[in-house]
Amino acid sequence: METKNIRVFFSKTGRAIYISHLDLYRLFQRSIKRSKLPVWETEGFNPHVYITFALPLALGTAGICESLDLKLTEEICREELISRFNDALPRDIRVTDAAEPVMKPTEIALSEYEARFECDNAAFAEFLSSEHIMTEKKTKRGIAELDLKEHLSILGQSDGYLRFTFPSGTEFNINAGLLFDAFEKQTGTEIYTLRITRTAIKCRNGENFH
Amino acid sequence: MTYKDKLDRILLKVQKPSRYIGGELNSVEKDPAKVTMRFAFCFPDTYDIGMSHLGMKILYSLINEVPGYWCERVYMPLPDMEEQMRKNDILLYGLESLQPIKDADFIGFTLQYELSFSNILAMLDLAGLPVYAKDRPDLTPIVCAGGPCVCNAEPIADFVDLCILGEGEEVNLELMRLLEQCKAEGTDKHEFLVRAAKIEGIYVPSLYEIEYNDDCTIKSITPSEGAPCKVRKRIIKDFDRVFYPETFVVPFSEIVHDRAVVEVLRGCIRGCRFCQAGYLYRPFREKTVETIEKETISLCESTGYDEVSLTSLSTSDHSEIERMLGTLANYSDAARVNLSLPSLRIDSFSKELVDRIKSVRKSGLTFAPEAGTQRLRDVINKNITEENVMNSCRIAFEGGYNAVKLYFMLGLPTETMEDIDGIADLCQKIIDLFYSIENRPKGGIKISVSLSTFIPKPFTPFQFEPQPTEDVIRERQKHLMEVVNKKRVTVSRSHFDVTHLEAALARGDRRLSAVIYAAWKKGCKLDGWTEYYKYDKWMEAFKECGIDPAFYVNRPRSYDEIMPWDHMDVLLTKEFLIRENMQAHEARPTPNCRKACAGCGVNKCVGRPCFDYS
Numbered sequence: 021m022e023t024k025n026i027r028v029f030f031s032k033t034g035r036a037i038y039i040s041h042l043d044l045y046r047l048f049q050r051s052i053k054r055s056k057l058p059v060w061e062t063e064g065f066n067p068h069v070y071i072t073f074a075l076p077l078a079l080g081t082a083g084i085c086e087s088l089d090l091k092l093t094e095e096i097c098r099e100e101l102i103s104r105f106n107d108a109l110p111r112d113i114r115v116t117d118a119a120e121p122v123m124k125p126t127e128i129a130l131s132e133y134e135a136r137f138e139c140d141n142a143a144f145a146e147f148l149s150s151e152h153i154m155t156e157k158k159t160k161r162g163i164a165e166l167d168l169k170e171h172l173s174i175l176g177q178s179d180g181y182l183r184f185t186f187p188s189g190t191e192f193n194i195n196a197g198l199l200f201d202a203f204e205k206q207t208g209t210e211i212y213t214l215r216i217t218r219t220a221i222k223c224r225n226g227e228n229f230h
Numbered sequence: 231m232t233y234k235d236k237l238d239r240i241l242l243k244v245q246k247p248s249r250y251i252g253g254e255l256n257s258v259e260k261d262p263a264k265v266t267m268r269f270a271f272c273f274p275d276t277y278d279i280g281m282s283h284l285g286m287k288i289l290y291s292l293i294n295e296v297p298g299y300w301c302e303r304v305y306m307p308l309p310d311m312e313e314q315m316r317k318n319d320i321l322l323y324g325l326e327s328l329q330p331i332k333d334a335d336f337i338g339f340t341l342q343y344e345l346s347f348s349n350i351l352a353m354l355d356l357a358g359l360p361v362y363a364k365d366r367p368d369l370t371p372i373v374c375a376g377g378p379c380v381c382n383a384e385p386i387a388d389f390v391d392l393c394i395l396g397e398g399e400e401v402n403l404e405l406m407r408l409l410e411q412c413k414a415e416g417t418d419k420h421e422f423l424v425r426a427a428k429i430e431g432i433y434v435p436s437l438y439e440i441e442y443n444d445d446c447t448i449k450s451i452t453p454s455e456g457a458p459c460k461v462r463k464r465i466i467k468d469f470d471r472v473f474y475p476e477t478f479v480v481p482f483s484e485i486v487h488d489r490a491v492v493e494v495l496r497g498c499i500r501g502c503r504f505c506q507a508g509y510l511y512r513p514f515r516e517k518t519v520e521t522i523e524k525e526t527i528s529l530c531e532s533t534g535y536d537e538v539s540l541t542s543l544s545t546s547d548h549s550e551i552e553r554m555l556g557t558l559a560n561y562s563d564a565a566r567v568n569l570s571l572p573s574l575r576i577d578s579f580s581k582e583l584v585d586r587i588k589s590v591r592k593s594g595l596t597f598a599p600e601a602g603t604q605r606l607r608d609v610i611n612k613n614i615t616e617e618n619v620m621n622s623c624r625i626a627f628e629g630g631y632n633a634v635k636l637y638f639m640l641g642l643p644t645e646t647m648e649d650i651d652g653i654a655d656l657c658q659k660i661i662d663l664f665y666s667i668e669n670r671p672k673g674g675i676k677i678s679v680s681l682s683t684f685i686p687k688p689f690t691p692f693q694f695e696p697q698p699t700e701d702v703i704r705e706r707q708k709h710l711m712e713v714v715n716k717k718r719v720t721v722s723r724s725h726f727d728v729t730h731l732e733a734a735l736a737r738g739d740r741r742l743s744a745v746i747y748a749a750w751k752k753g754c755k756l757d758g759w760t761e762y763y764k765y766d767k768w769m770e771a772f773k774e775c776g777i778d779p780a781f782y783v784n785r786p787r788s789y790d791e792i793m794p795w796d797h798m799d800v801l802l803t804k805e806f807l808i809r810e811n812m813q814a815h816e817a818r819p820t821p822n823c824r825k826a827c828a829g830c831g832v833n834k835c836v837g838r839p840c841f842d843y844s
């Protein structure tokens with residue numbers, strides 16, 4: 021069957037940030053079924069809609085440039101695809117765009133985040149300027165020491181606000197939340213109402229993933 | 231700070247946070263400024279369980295169809311969430327508005343099993359409300375309860391303001407209109423309750439006085455202020471046209487029954503004498519194949535579920551089951567959804583049909599003979615014969631199955647060790663049958679036997695019967711283990727601790743409110759969960775209140791004893807229950823309702839015979 025690859029861009033905000041990656045996968049499968057869009061399904065005893073996500077988003081983090089790939093079995097215009105998706109999705113997940121994929125998910129290098137939070141501002145500024153920000157990260161081989169500072173680049177900063185990037189991708193990935201966990205742990209103080217949004221996904225060549 | 235902000239602070243600290251935030255597909259959001267009645271619909275168990283419950287889905291959609299009425303879902307948080315809520319001053323809230331339910335007009339609990347009673351207290355407390363009805367003087371929120379357990383709501387009588395007896399599809403809205411009117415008139419709570427008690431199906435416990443005899447049995451039940459002597463349950467007469475939701479809320483996370491569900495019939499013709507549902511949901515009413523098909527398609531399309539299941543007490547008894555399954559299988563093949571049919575009696579269907587329905591293949595073969603000998607099956611009126619079981623097993627084995635699951639009950643009235651031997655014998659016959667089949671599947675046969683304990687329930691012919699004591703039950707369990715073929719049969723047993731409490735609560739009276747309160751104070755909640763159930767605390771609570779559970783559990787009750795639920799009229803006569811009880815003791819079965827009417831009384835109230843017997 022002739023199929024066409026499509027990359028669907030969506031946002032995941034509000035109440036939807038608590039949907040785990042696995043549940044998001046099931047959610048999109050059902051939504052596609054609901055939308056009756058001509059999306060290619062796998063063959064076999066238990067056929068299912070074939071979709072792949074470019075990059076998982078950590079539980080609790082919002083995203084405005086998330087994407088998934090699927091195959092269409094019929095030509096369908098961009099506007100219709102978007103509106104049929106949105107009719108079938110819960111309120112806090114919105115499809116924003118759809119296009120033929122250009123880059124491969126393996127080219128993804130980093131994510132840009134925006135965080136708004138309430139905490140002891142002086143302590144946070146001091147924390148950010150320290151030479152190392154050591155934390156532990158779960159890897160396949162167990163727990164490893166990791167210096168967050170080494171991977172962090174700050175794009176903008178004011179009281180209760182931080183714009184920054186962390187490495188992302190299939191090889192190496194740091195969840196944005198780790199930075200704030202590390203702060204709480206190191207200073208023994210609490211962060212209130214932390215809201216993190218992934219605002220961009222960048223490839224190795226510096227371009228936005230699209 | 232809004233509740234959403236507060237929740238954002240804690241949700242990443244709890245397991246599976248998406249079940250505490252709402253916003254799922256098809257959940258209903260309304261503009262609070264335009265809402266005149268807010269109904270907080272509480273399922274007194276966790277989200278994963280409550281979200282699977284069909285009755286709640288029906289009433290949720292029904293109420294939300296009314297402009298200005300807003301029904302929200304509320305579930306019991308697990309301990310990790312409760313701890314965070316308490317630490318951060320978050321009161322129990324509705325998943326739609328994320329606003330505290332104490333500000334709702336109604337807080338309605340659906341009571342599906344007795345072990346959820348303590349959760350009512352836990353949830354009221356988390357909502358920031360006093361648990362005793364008498365300590366909530368304001369008109370709103372009105373705390374009400376519905377569901378099968380309110381056929382004997384006495385154990386929770388002190389906590390709820392009113393109960394809704396029977397099917398809620400019509401009466402719920404009547405009740406909401408009344409409250410809306412009372413709010414406008416500025417009447418007080420008492421006046422509202424007195425007026426509510428005049429609606430058919432509404433039971434206001436505080437309007438009834440109970441007097442006791444010296445032996446602790448009930449002497450009299452006296453209504454006051456115009457409340458009816460007998461509260462008559464509500465039923466939907468035109469079941470084919472009863473409201474059914476076009477869509478379900480689709481949860482983000484996986485829940486127990488994560489699929490579309492269509493109710494094909496209500497009631498049951500079988501009359502198994504231990505089965506409360508079989509009596510409570512009378513009369514038998516079914517939907518037409520066309521209605522079932524329409525509802526199936528609408529639900530699948532609006533939810534995106536790829537599995538739909540048909541539900542009822544006994545789907546095989548639908549008068550047009552073959553045509554129904556054929557029609558639905560055509561749809562499910564075309565739409566690529568799985569059709570699943572729990573508890574189908576496969577011996578009554580053509581093989582092609584069984585083969586077409588995938589889940590029958592998936593879930594394996596289950597039977598519920600409930601008792602080991604024909605004599606005892608006649609006592610309980612379970613009309614499965616050994617021949618039925620053997621025929622179905624043969625079909626199944628020849629079709630490639632090699633696992634069978636059998637359900638039995640221990641402690642049934644008149645049961646002896648011979649009946650226990652009967653269980654082992656039946657297993658052995660199935661094993662022998664398996665090995666006598668030439669083209670049997672490879673690998674040996676596996677039988678799993680699940681043993682539950684008989685619990686006498688109100689409004690069944692066994693409401694007069696005692697539950698055997700712990701020693702007797704244990705002895706019978708032990709005996710079965712000695713006689714059963716252990717190589718091929720695995721036996722799982724229910725926990726005595728749990729059935730014991732369930733038995734006490736099921737046939738309890740108002741004095742148990744104090745026990746439930748004491749147990750809850752000792753930390754009892756989520757009693758349906760093995761990991762949270764605290765039997766010793768419950769027993770302490772009984773003791774402190776000076777009440778012996780054996781009074782409710784192990785005592786035979788005479789036919790003329792006033793039962794705590796005698797002022798409830800579920801449309802069955804007591805004479806009928808007594809007649810059935812006598813027949814049981816003579817091991818005489820009663821034909822199913824389609825064959826002959828046993829005269830339970832329901833037809834008189836409906837005003838026509840249940841079936842066309844001509």
Ligand code: SF4
Pocket residue numbers: 512513514823824826827828829830831832833834839840841
């Ligand atoms: S009235 Fe007769 S047919 Fe109807 S439910 Fe009762 S026993 Fe069955």
